Amino acid sequence: MSKIIKIDGNTVFIGTDNGQIIEAKKEDCGGFMPTVGDEVITYTTGDKVIVTKTAEQSSSSNYNLDEPHVVNKITYGLLALFLGGIGVHKFYAGYSAQGVLFLLFCWTFIPQIIALIDGISALTKKGEYIKV
DSSP states (O other): OEEEEEEETTEEEEEOTTSOEEEEEGGGBTTSOOOTTOEEEEEEETTEEEEEEOHHHHOGGGOOTTSOOEEEHHHHHHHHHHHGGGTHHHHHHTOHHHHHHHHHTGGGSHHHHHHHHHHHHHHHSSSSEEEO
C-alpha cells in the first residue's frame, strides 16, 4: 500500500511498496486533504498522477466503538466538572449512549458524582490529549 511520506508546499511525496517515490500535487488528491501517513492508491498516466484515499480510512462505517476516543483533557475535564451531571462530557467524547443515560438519571445525582470523578481523573492525567 502506498503512503504519503512528505508534504512540501503544494507537492505531495508518496512512497510505494516497491520503494519508489511518486510526486503529486495537492490538487491531484481526489477530494481529500492529504496528510502524512495517509494510505493512498495512485494512478499514473504519462505525466498525470491521480491520488485517492483508501476505503478503510475514508469510510465512516469503520468507526470502532470499542476503541478509546482521544479528546482534549482540559475540555473534557471542565465539561465533566461543570456540565457532567447531564452528560455533556460523554457527548463530547463520542459516547452518546452514555450521555443519554446521564441525562435520564440526572435527577438521582449519581451522574454528578461519576462526572466529578471523571473530571478530576481527566485533569490529573499527563499530556494534552487523553483516551477516554
